[in-house]
Amino acid sequence: MGKSRPPVQITKPETFILESLSVEDEKVGRLDGKVLYDILRLQGKNPIYYYFRTQAELVKFSDIFRDSGYRYLHLSCHGNNNHLDFTFSQCDYQNFAKIFEKKLNNRRLFISGCSLGNKNFAEEVFSKSGGMYSVTAPTRVVYFDQTTSFWPAFYYMMHAWDSSNMKKQRLQYVLGHLTAVFEMPLAHYFKNTRLRGAVDEQVFSADEPGNIAMPGKSGALPGEPI
Numbered sequence: 001m002g003k004s005r006p007p008v009q010i011t012k013p014e015t016f017i018l019e020s021l022s023v024e025d026e027k028v029g030r031l032d033g034k035v036l037y038d039i040l041r042l043q044g045k046n047p048i049y050y051y052f053r054t055q056a057e058l059v060k061f062s063d064i065f066r067d068s069g070y071r072y073l074h075l076s077c078h079g080n081n082n083h084l085d086f087t088f089s090q091c092d093y094q095n096f097a098k099i100f101e102k103k104l105n106n107r108r109l110f111i112s113g114c115s116l117g118n119k120n121f122a123e124e125v126f127s128k129s130g131g132m133y134s135v136t137a138p139t140r141v142v143y144f145d146q147t148t149s150f151w152p153a154f155y156y157m158m159h160a161w162d163s164s165n166m167k168k169q170r171l172q173y174v175l176g177h178l179t180a181v182f183e184m185p186l187a188h189y190f191k192n193t194r195l196r197g198a199v200d201e202q203v204f205s206a207d208e209p210g211n212i213a214m215p216g217k218s219g220a221l222p223g224e225p226i
């Protein structure tokens with residue numbers, strides 16, 4: 001008998017990395033997801049990493065992700081305002097949301113992909129995984145040297161504060177500081193209980209880093225679950 005899938009509410013504070021880039025990226029070793037995997041291991045974490053090339057493979061890996069019970073899904077790929085680009089295929093926002101339907105509940109999605117930090121994408125994903133905590137992604141074109149610096153720093157700053165949770169006020173603090181340091185603007189999306197569960201947007205950039213006052217450990221942003 002196969003291993004049973006853990007209940008959706010039981011998660012591990014670990015990162016599951018999926019990556020799909022261009023053939024040229026593969027040729028020169030420009031794989032920021034693999035870099036992140038190696039650094040997380042050096043930081044004492046237990047990440048899982050898979051490389052895929054087609055949407056059909058992503059469907060299979062979405063099940064492996066859900067079966068893992070990992071809380072954080074980190075996706076490295078190319079993208080734009082309409083779809084996600086994989087090595088040998090594309091995936092529009094609606095299909096991506098359907099692939100991960102209900103698999104992101106009680107989890108966070110972090111994306112290292114150009115221009116995927118937009119409300120249309122976030123709303124599609126939330127429409128299929130309404131219990132998801134958040135989506136965080138760049139709002140414009142990003143570069144390999146940025147992503148390979150930003151994401152290891154982000155996970156380090158989150159885990160160093162609390163290795164078992166990513167609390168909302170800490171997220172705000174870290175995103176605000178790092179987007180300014182690395183000049184990599186991001187958008188963070190969550191369901192706002194004060195707006196009847198509407199998908200809310202918080203944008204962080206070098207020009208407008210947002211409210212980044214140092215939080216207390218017990219703090220949490222209003223409207224978003226811890």
